[in-house]
Every structure is written in C-alpha cells, then in structure tokens.
Amino acid sequence: MKPIRGGLKLDGKKDTTAVSWTITRPSPPRRVRIPLSFASDITVLPTVRVGESVRVGEKIAETKSRNSVTLHASISGKISEIAKFPHPLLGESESVEILSDNKDESLPEIGHERSGWELLSSSEIQRILGESGIPWNQPSSPIDTLIVNGCESEPYLTSDHSLLMSHPVEILKGCEIFFRLLGARNLLIVLEDNKEEVAELLKSKIFFNTWSHARVEVLPSRYPQGHETVLVGSLLKKPIQPGHSVWEVGVVVQNVTNVYAAYEAVVIQKPFYERVLTIAGECVAQPRNVWVRIGTLVEDVVKYARGFLRPPEKVVLGGPMTGVALGTLDIPVLGESRAILGLPKEVVRLDSIEPCIRCGRCVESCPVSISPVMITLAAEKDLFEVAQDYGAPFCIECGNCSYICPSKRPMVELIQYANAHS
Amino acid sequence: MLTLKQTPTPHIRSEDSVPKMMWTEVFALLPFVLASFLFFGFNAFRILVVSTGTALLAEMGMRKLLGKKSTLYDGSTVVTAFLLALILPPSLPSWMVALGSLFAIVFGKEIFGGLGQNPFNPTLVGYAFLSIGFNSLMKHPLESTEGVQTWVFGVTLFLGAIILIFKRLIHGDVSLIYLGTIYLFSLALGQEPNELTFGSTVLLAAFFMVTDPVTTPVTRLGERWFAFGAGLLTLLLREPTGILVMNALTPWLDDRLRPQRSR
Numbered sequence A: 001m002k003p004i005r006g007g008l009k010l011d012g013k014k015d016t017t018a019v020s021w022t023i024t025r026p027s028p029p030r031r032v033r034i035p036l037s038f039a040s041d042i043t044v045l046p047t048v049r050v051g052e053s054v055r056v057g058e059k060i061a062e063t064k065s066r067n068s069v070t071l072h073a074s075i076s077g078k079i080s081e082i083a084k085f086p087h088p089l090l091g092e093s094e095s096v097e098i099l100s101d102n103k104d105e106s107l108p109e110i111g112h113e114r115s116g117w118e119l120l121s122s123s124e125i126q127r128i129l130g131e132s133g134i135p136w137n138q139p140s141s142p143i144d145t146l147i148v149n150g151c152e153s154e155p156y157l158t159s160d161h162s163l164l165m166s167h168p169v170e171i172l173k174g175c176e177i178f179f180r181l182l183g184a185r186n187l188l189i190v191l192e193d194n195k196e197e198v199a200e201l202l203k204s205k206i207f208f209n210t211w212s213h214a215r216v217e218v219l220p221s222r223y224p225q226g227h228e229t230v231l232v233g234s235l236l237k238k239p240i241q242p243g244h245s246v247w248e249v250g251v252v253v254q255n256v257t258n259v260y261a262a263y264e265a266v267v268i269q270k271p272f273y274e275r276v277l278t279i280a281g282e283c284v285a286q287p288r289n290v291w292v293r294i295g296t297l298v299e300d301v302v303k304y305a306r307g308f309l310r311p312p313e314k315v316v317l318g319g320p321m322t323g324v325a326l327g328t329l330d331i332p333v334l335g336e337s338r339a340i341l342g343l344p345k346e347v348v349r350l351d352s353i354e355p356c357i358r359c360g361r362c363v364e365s366c367p368v369s370i371s372p373v374m375i376t377l378a379a380e381k382d383l384f385e386v387a388q389d390y391g392a393p394f395c396i397e398c399g400n401c402s403y404i405c406p407s408k409r410p411m412v413e414l415i416q417y418a419n420a421h422s
Numbered sequence B: 001m002l003t004l005k006q007t008p009t010p011h012i013r014s015e016d017s018v019p020k021m022m023w024t025e026v027f028a029l030l031p032f033v034l035a036s037f038l039f040f041g042f043n044a045f046r047i048l049v050v051s052t053g054t055a056l057l058a059e060m061g062m063r064k065l066l067g068k069k070s071t072l073y074d075g076s077t078v079v080t081a082f083l084l085a086l087i088l089p090p091s092l093p094s095w096m097v098a099l100g101s102l103f104a105i106v107f108g109k110e111i112f113g114g115l116g117q118n119p120f121n122p123t124l125v126g127y128a129f130l131s132i133g134f135n136s137l138m139k140h141p142l143e144s145t146e147g148v149q150t151w152v153f154g155v156t157l158f159l160g161a162i163i164l165i166f167k168r169l170i171h172g173d174v175s176l177i178y179l180g181t182i183y184l185f186s187l188a189l190g191q192e193p194n195e196l197t198f199g200s201t202v203l204l205a206a207f208f209m210v211t212d213p214v215t216t217p218v219t220r221l222g223e224r225w226f227a228f229g230a231g232l233l234t235l236l237l238r239e240p241t242g243i244l245v246m247n248a249l250t251p252w253l254d255d256r257l258r259p260q261r262s263r
C-alpha cells in the first residue's frame, strides 16, 4: 500500500504505554462534571434535578433533534450542581456535577446480553446508539464502504491499540453493527504497521468468521494517516474537497472507540459513559491506558498515573498534534478525549520565532499538497486572496508544517487566521 | 500550583532550528577548509579570518544601525563568509577580501531585511562585486589544478555533502541535477567535462549554493528546475555566478511550480 503524500514520520513514543495491553480500571472518581454542550451551538437539556440520585448509566440529559444526543451518569450518586463550569474546548459550558455515593451502582440491565441483538434492524440500531450517547450522524447518502480507523498516527496514543488487542472479538461485533446500520458492502479495517500483531489477530478472526466483505489494510505509519480526508483520499483515491463530507463518496469512517462503544450499547446494553484514555508524556510518573468515566476531572486522571514526576510545560487533552493545551486541571474529560499528556519543555519547544528561510520543509510535509509557506507569508501581510490561491481552504490543520518549521513559525495559527478572513 | 502554557497546536516541535541548520553547514565545510589550509597555507587562513571577521562586524553594524535584534548566533553570516573565502583566489589582498565580505553581507543580505528575505545568494553577490570591480586582480578561481589537490578538494567536499544529506539539510537530487547538467552538456558540446564539473568551486556551488534554502524555490520541482538552469548558466559562464540569474527567477519558478492544490 502506498503511503500518504507528504506527511511526517514522527517519533511514536508509544512504548511507555504499549508495554502491556491491560487497561487499568481505577476506582471511580469522587466527583464528575459532565458538560451539556458539544459545540458552541449544540446543547442538551438536563433531565435530572439537583439533589436527585442517579445510578451509573442513567440518562441525565437529552435532545430531541434529528441526531439525538443523550448523556448518562458516569458514577452513581447525587446531582450536586447544574451550572456553568470550565470546558476544555468551549471555555465554559453548562454542566451536570455528580458527587459519588461510593456505591458505584449501575442500571440492572447493563452487562446483560440483549436478546436478539443480531436481528435488529438499521433503524433500531440507530435508536439504540442515540439513546446510549454514542456520537452518530446517519449519512444522507448511500454508503458503500465502512472504514474502521485504527491508525492512531499521533505520537503517544495507544488507547485504540490496547482496546484492539484486548477486545478484538467485541470490536469485530461493533464493526458488524455499524456495517448493518449502514447497509454497507465493504468493511475496511485500517491499521498502521506498528500494529502488525493486531492485524494478524483480526485477520484470523475474520477468516474464522468467513467474512468475505471484510478486509484488514496495513499502512506504513505516517502522520496524519488517521485523518479522515487523508485516509479516504489515499485508500480509495477519492479526493475530498473542503467543506465536503466523505459520505459523498460513499464512505463512513468510524474510530475504534466508537465501534467498541457501539458493541457495548447494542450487545450488553451499556451506554457510553466511560472510555479508554492514554495518560502519557515524559512528565507522567506511570504512563498507562485507563478506563476513564466521562466527566472525570483531569487532575483525578493524572492521579491514576501516580501524578507528575516534574512540572509539565503543557498538559494536553488529546493528541500532541491536534489536542488542546489546558490552562487548568480542573476540567472534565470528554467522550472524544483520547489522551492526557504531560509534556516537558524540551518536547514542547516554545523557541523564539525566526523569519521564514524558505526551506520548503512545510511544503514537503503537507498531506494535502498546499503551500503552507506561501499561505503564511501572505497571511502575515493580510493578503487573504493570495493565501486562498495557495490552497488555504484545503488545510486540515494537521500541524505538520508547524512541527517541521525550523524557524518555529506559528503556521497553523496563521493559516487559520487567513481562512477566517476569506 | 502548575503554570501551564496554552499555545495553539501542535504541542510538539521538531528539534531542528535555523541556527542548528546553519552551524551544521559550517561544520560540513570544515573538511574542505582544512584541505585549503593544507594546500594554500597561511593565505587560506588569512582569507578565511578576514572574510569572517568583516562579515560579523558588518552584520553587527547593520543590525545596530537599523535597530534590529542581533542575529549573529544564527550562523548564517559565518556560512556566507566561509563560502566567500573558499571561492576567492588565495592570493587576493586582504582589503579586497574584506570589501567583498562587507558587500556580501550589506548588499547581499541585510539591505533586504536579513536572513530569509534576501533574493540573491549573498556569497555570490560579494563575489560578483569583486569580479566586476576588480577583474584584473581576480584570478579565475576555476583555474586547473593538477592531481592530488583536485582529489583532496573533491573528497572533502563530497564528505561535506554527505553530512548535509545525512542531516537532511540538502536534497542530493538537486545537487546531482546541477552537476549532471554541467557534465552532460559539456560532453554534448564536445568539451572536457571533468575539469569544470569537479572543480572545487562548482562542487561548492552544487552542495552549498544551488541547495541554499533561502534563494531557491520552495517546492522540490522548482528546486530541480533551478538546478538545471543553474547548471546551464554555470557551463556558459564557466563559473557559478550564473546562479544569481536563477535566484532572480526564483519568484517566477515559485509562482509557476506550485504544489498540486495551490492554484
């Protein structure tokens, strides 16, 4: 398989958390805060009141829009507050705070196999996913190929890898659920070549299941392989134009966490209230993969890894290339948070910014074949049309150009600036 | 209490930096510098010291004058000064070396705003100035030298090239296109190709000037066409000052040969 165009071979730094595939399950936190906003314009309404008791898995908020979103209690206890709290991406958001009763009591049906789940129709599956709080948008056009994205091409991250190694059968069931939901014809599980053992495992399971529609594809590790448009572009040779969805070329890309969550929701009736998260980075005492209840505060997750060895320069929620740098640890983990990283000065490298030396490295590293150097030089002079000419709208904000620039120019920021003005 | 930095993505950066790149270039030049000491003795040393000293002073003075922060640490001035010293004839009087070096820094680089903004290769600007102004004193730098010396120069320069390629500072194919163009077109014109192609000045140009980041196109395709054109011009003039013409064409090449999705 041909690697993606451009891209970077980054130091994976995965060995600290990839030494064992056990995912630790620490005791649930004393307190969680579950944000009710998903984006600046999507907020769900609480269905519980302050003072009410909830069990794990109980619904605490919902919307009734087309793509219904629900939220579930991730610990058992009392609703202590419904108010504005810090949010990692939105600054702040209305959130539901639950204080634990230390019983960790969950809804009775959770963990019991749903009878007849193999026979559920597409719309029934869709309803279950919605009720279970699994992010899902039903495509508006017919889907030919379901791609399950196990690339995990950002450094440090191994949560998908550990989930794939420890629960391959469940993940294949999850794939089957999405496959049926979409009425797709091909199932493509994509991995990077640092997960050969996962590939072998899945291939043998697929062979025993005699699934002729399924295929495992191993790609060379290269960032940002796992990015949806890059992946679809290089796998299926179908370029995605800016502002367009991969649906239009008959493709849906799902990540491993979602696929596993779908298995849990449909088969063992467990809503999406916890996820696997990598806690790593040079500053973290005992890097590992843990099951984290959604809404757990970052400071509590850090304790799962025995804290910091030395003060980090940055704490990142998500991957090192695309995550968000936190200003405080008093902030909740979201459903989409793949990692918490404690990064030291020598990795963050906030060196002084030098002028562009036109070395062209950014151009070579760009996976969408645009010219980061020309765009940023134009952006600095407010020449937004020139920036657009050189392809600014195609930028997927992968961060490669900023990473590689020897002058440490704030490339992504400048490109965002240019795009905001056109 | 933790104080955390909240800057935009990405949160990790490569270890390369401009000073690192430039000092690596200086390092890659050292084998050849030593070889020049060996064959030209004190004169080579004298020229290197005068060229470097003048360049550093010129850069410092210009920056002070314009009220900008000092950039001496970035190593680019030393690269320019070394390259100039290494293409000048060893018998050149010191005042001329100093003049060339001053011109290279002031009119080759700083007048445009410093490293990165200069359209022309500063070394060649200084060299061209001396060639035009004092033609009689500038012995042709490519004059044929026999045997051992040519070999030693060639080997030390290829050693430098290997360092640069290994450190990913230059693209080997670009140097190869430049040298290949000179070699093949010499053959085609019925000339003896080796003397020009493997002379130390052309090799220096191939590894340190045609591959200069600042004054060449930003895309690989552009760099290749640049090298091809520079090769032809070098053959025509029998010295690498023709690269200056390609420097002038670089904005045009950048405009024509864009990455796939830049239109």
Ligand code: SF4
Residues within 6 Å of the ligand: A355, A356, A357, A358, A359, A360, A361, A362, A363, A372, A373, A376, A401, A404, A405, A406, A407, A408, A409, B218
């Ligand atoms: S990587 Fe940085 S210095 Fe090099 S061309 Fe791009 S913006 Fe300029």
Ligand code: SF4
Residues within 6 Å of the ligand: A362, A365, A366, A367, A368, A369, A370, A371, A372, A394, A395, A396, A397, A398, A399, A400, A401, A402, A411, A412, A415
């Ligand atoms: S951030 Fe944008 S411009 Fe920079 S490499 Fe990635 S896609 Fe290209």
